[in-house]
Amino acid sequence: xxxxxxxxxxxxxxxxxxxxxxxxxxxxxxxxxxxxxxxxxxxxxxxxxxxxxxxxxxxxxxxxxxxxxxxxxxxxxxxxxxxxxxxxxxxxxxxxxxxxxxxxxxxxxxxxxxxxxxxxxxxxxxxxxxxxxxxxxxxxxxxxxxxxxxxxxxxxxxxxxxxxxxxxxxxxxxxxxxxxxxxxxxxxxxxxxxxxxxxxxxxxxxxxxxxxxxxxxxxxxxxxxxxxxxxxxxxxxxxxxxxxxxxxxxxxxxxxxxxxxxxxxxxxxxxxxxxxxxxxxxxxxxxxxxxxxxxxxxxxxxxxxxxxxxxxxxxxxxxxxxxxxxxxxxxxxxxxxxxxxxxxxxxxxxxxxxxxxxxxxxxxxxxxxxxxxxxxxxxxxxxxx
Amino acid sequence: xxxxxxxxxxxxxxxxxxxxxxxxxxxxxxxxxxxxxxxxxxxxxxxxxxxxxxxxxxxxxxxxxxxxxxxxxxxxxxxxxxxxxxxxxxxxxxxxxxxxxxxxxxxxxxxxxxxxxxxxxxxxxxxxxxxxxxxxxxxxxxxxxxxxxxxxxxxxxxxxxxxxxxxxxxxxxxxxxxxxxxxxxxxxxxxxxxxxxxxxxxxxxxxxxxxxxxxxxxxxxxxxxxxxxxxxxxxxxxxxxxxxxxxxxxxxxxxxxxxxxxxxxxxxxxxxxxxxxxxxxxxxxxxxxxxxxxxxxxxxxxxxxxxxxxxxxxxxxxxxxxxxxxxxxxxxxxxxxxxxxxxxxxxxxx
Numbered sequence: 001x002x003x004x005x006x007x008x009x010x011x012x013x014x015x016x017x018x019x020x021x022x023x024x025x026x027x028x029x030x031x032x033x034x035x036x037x038x039x040x041x042x043x044x045x046x047x048x049x050x051x052x053x054x055x056x057x058x059x060x061x062x063x064x065x066x067x068x069x070x071x072x073x074x075x076x077x078x079x080x081x082x083x084x085x086x087x088x089x090x091x092x093x094x095x096x097x098x099x100x101x102x103x104x105x106x107x108x109x110x111x112x113x114x115x116x117x118x119x120x121x122x123x124x125x126x127x128x129x130x131x132x133x134x135x136x137x138x139x140x141x142x143x144x145x146x147x148x149x150x151x152x153x154x155x156x157x158x159x160x161x162x163x164x165x166x167x168x169x170x171x172x173x174x175x176x177x178x179x180x181x182x183x184x185x186x187x188x189x190x191x192x193x194x195x196x197x198x199x200x201x202x203x204x205x206x207x208x209x210x211x212x213x214x215x216x217x218x219x220x221x222x223x224x225x226x227x228x229x230x231x232x233x234x235x236x237x238x239x240x241x242x243x244x245x246x247x248x249x250x251x252x253x254x255x256x257x258x259x260x261x262x263x264x265x266x267x268x269x270x271x272x273x274x275x276x277x278x279x280x281x282x283x284x285x286x287x288x289x290x291x292x293x294x295x296x297x298x299x300x301x302x303x304x305x306x307x308x309x310x311x312x313x314x315x316x317x318x319x320x321x322x323x324x325x326x327x328x329x330x331x332x333x334x335x336x337x338x339x340x341x342x343x344x345x346x347x348x349x350x351x352x353x354x355x356x357x358x359x360x361x362x363x364x365x366x367x368x369x370x371x372x373x374x375x376x377x378x379x380x381x382x383x384x385x
Numbered sequence: 386x387x388x389x390x391x392x393x394x395x396x397x398x399x400x401x402x403x404x405x406x407x408x409x410x411x412x413x414x415x416x417x418x419x420x421x422x423x424x425x426x427x428x429x430x431x432x433x434x435x436x437x438x439x440x441x442x443x444x445x446x447x448x449x450x451x452x453x454x455x456x457x458x459x460x461x462x463x464x465x466x467x468x469x470x471x472x473x474x475x476x477x478x479x480x481x482x483x484x485x486x487x488x489x490x491x492x493x494x495x496x497x498x499x500x501x502x503x504x505x506x507x508x509x510x511x512x513x514x515x516x517x518x519x520x521x522x523x524x525x526x527x528x529x530x531x532x533x534x535x536x537x538x539x540x541x542x543x544x545x546x547x548x549x550x551x552x553x554x555x556x557x558x559x560x561x562x563x564x565x566x567x568x569x570x571x572x573x574x575x576x577x578x579x580x581x582x583x584x585x586x587x588x589x590x591x592x593x594x595x596x597x598x599x600x601x602x603x604x605x606x607x608x609x610x611x612x613x614x615x616x617x618x619x620x621x622x623x624x625x626x627x628x629x630x631x632x633x634x635x636x637x638x639x640x641x642x643x644x645x646x647x648x649x650x651x652x653x654x655x656x657x658x659x660x661x662x663x664x665x666x667x668x669x670x671x672x673x674x675x676x677x678x679x680x681x682x683x684x685x686x687x688x689x690x691x692x693x694x695x696x697x698x699x700x701x702x703x704x705x706x707x708x709x710x711x712x713x714x715x716x717x718x719x720x721x722x723x724x725x726x727x728x729x730x731x732x733x734x735x
Contacts, residue, residue, distance in 0.1 A: 002483040002484050002485070023513060024512065049622075054445075055439050055445030055446060056438075056439050056440060056445075056467065056508075057439060057440075057444075057445050058445075059512070060508065060512060061508060061509075061512045061516075062438065062440040062505065062506070062508035062509045063438065063440075063467055063468065063509055063721070063722070065468075065622075065727075066509050066510075066622075066625050066721070066722040066723075066726055066727065067509070067510065067511050067512065067625045068625075069622045069623075069624065069625055070624050070625055070626065074622045075622060075623055075624050076621060076622070076623070076636070076637070076640065077621065077622060078619065078620050078621060078622070079620075079622040079727065080466060080468070080472055080475065080476070080620075081466055081467050081468050081472075082464060082465070082466055082467070082476075083439075083448065083465055083466070083467040084448075084463075084464055084465050085446055085449060091464050095464065095476060095479065098479045098480060098483050098485070099479060101483045102386065102479050102482035102483045103386050103482065104386070104479065104482060118512075124445050125445055127443065127444035127445065129444055237462065238462055238463060238464060239460040239461065239462060239463075240433075240452060240457060240460060240461055240462075240463040241457040241458055241459075241460035241461070242452065242453055242457045242458065243449060243453070245457075245458055254458070254459065254460055255460035258459065258460050259460075370446070370449050371449075373449065373452075374449075
């Protein structure tokens with residue numbers, strides 16, 4: 001069976017609308033240097049580089065690993081580039097973990113980024129293609145009907161989405177890297193913000209961010225010698241399915257159910273709400289929190305909005321979700337999934353600073369991409385399996 | 386680490402222009418063919434990995450469209466590299482080595498005909514300093530060919546010989562796009578294109594797809610009488626700054642070849658992903674292949690260059706000849722980036 005692997009270094013940049021201070025190369029290098037510092041190692045200690053990001057059109061650089069190799073110490077080394085839509089940050093981290101678990105490499109650096117200010121994501125997401133009707137809706141317009149479906153099917157009150165937005169933004173105020181810092185945010189402020197795509201208001205939507213995330217993943221022997229506590233990778237998985245097919249459930253996607261089951265089985269998780277101390281979930285629009293709470297088995301069908309309403313998912317609740325502020329507070333798309341995976345690692349290492357959940361020992365990171373068609377997840381633990 | 390082997394490979398027809406056929410329609414027939422060849426269905430596959438590039442399609446998420454060529458309900462374990470699918474083979478091997486998969490489907494596809502490929506490829510360069518100059522892919526390869534000629538390592542006749550052999554070999558490959566039996570003098574008499582390259586020194590624009598099945602030692606024998614075992618595989622990157630490289634050399638190919646163990650035995654054949662004629666000579670030298678080793682019996686990338694599948698095709702052709710009993714040991718190579726910036730080498734054995 002596979003060798004053990006652990007996260008021994010986590011690095012990220014400050015996430016913001018426009019990183020005019022650095023080039024793309026400077027951005028990824030900043031995150032990578034921070035991850036190396038955390039791991040107590042240098043460029044020469046890295047065996048291979050696993051790079052991921054969302055569509056190349058978001059920056060206008062084709063296969064950017066070719067250009068970024070110089071900034072990431074990739075020259076003379078194996079470099080690979082993953083792209084699995086929005087879930088890429090997660091699937092990139094998983095491939096990096098697999099590199100070590102396979103025994104081929106001892107210590108790898110994995111980096112993801114997006115510098116959205118270099119281009120226009122909504123333009124890149126809505127190309128005019130031959131023989132296909134042009135929607136030009138961007139991501140929000142595409143996902144809004146499914147959130148309406150959830151809200152209507154389970155009779156969730158309108159303010160549930162707003163509650164998620166307030167919670168994540170207040171959490172973000174404890175995370176110095178988070179893009180949106182709105183310390184005076186409250187329910188009324190979110191409710192008064194403009195409606196973008198019914199039921200999603202402006203403040204219930206993720207921002208467009210420039211940012212990068214990097215992880216150093218090492219084998220058992222190196223992890224035990226690392227200067228800071230390792231986050232042991234218990235299990236990881238991905239699932240993909242078609243964009244549209246008859247009977248596809250877009251509220252509780254079959255692909256996410258299968259992905260979560262696989263990760264839970266590999267990690268010995270039988271009661272997610274009881275066993276998992278904190279979860280970092282890819283929630284780009286507020287209503288995805290109650291939807292994913294149900295799909296991931298934290299509560300029963302139709303109970304997700306009640307769980308949000310009860311405050312269970314706040315920092316002070318029994319099942320804190322997105323203590324970092326999540327995608328609603330920072331969204332460098334290609335890195336958003338890896339930030340979830342990395343924040344989960346920080347929590348079980350006890351290194352999450354002001355947004356640390358006390359005593360967190362088991363955490364999950366989750367990433368979502370495509371039209372509910374790409375999922376990646378992992379579970380990390382403070383305890384060596 | 387347990388052994389892994391390639392047990393099936395299918396290449397689709399290589400077209401100059403696939404017309405209205407979309408990417409899924411190019412992929413579907415080759416995936417079906419490779420599955421029939423091996424005798425498996427999507428439900429038997431543990432992990433699927435593809436290679437493609439959005440900039441060929443001119444739209445984000447080309448691979449999402451590609452996925453609709455497969456049966457994905459129930460959902461599948463899947464990944465994608467925005468690279469040549471030779472690196473998707475590498476990801477599949479990693480999955481097998483972790484013990485998480487036994488049977489993997491890999492496919493690569495590209496439809497380059499709708500865009501201006503050589504110009505689009507300029508977007509692979511440094512976006513701040515190089516792209517504004519729009520150095521196209523053929524001009525960059527021409528710089529490399531010029532450096533080779535100036536160094537005295539090759540002559541234009543050597544380049545023409547590569548082309549003549551490639552076209553002649555391609556006659557045996559029913560999917561090849563360019564084939565024939567041109568004479569060296571005939572080729573040398575053709576006008577220059579981007580000096581010192583003539584048109585035939587450059588790869589054609591190709592639409593197509595290819596698919597492969599990779600298996601662990603635990604299951605390979607169940608599906609294939611003579612699997613092509615992956616005895617070594619490695620890939621290496623070089624700087625993205627062209628001016629910092631000696632373009633007449635390919636140190637990344639040399640390292641990858643050494644790590645993969647090319648020299649550890651007799652090489653019956655090699656498939657080298659050399660989109661430009663002079664590059665085959667560079668690669669051959671860096672891999673230390675003897676003059677007697679037949680290179681690119683398939684015709685190589687000069688006879689058909691499906692972007693994001695041409696490297697996979699090199700691995701596939703070597704595997705196919707081993708599976709069919711025509712060779713015992715072969716070397717396959719894939720490249721990415723301008724002027725052979727990144728290279729992968731695999732050694733396959735019966």
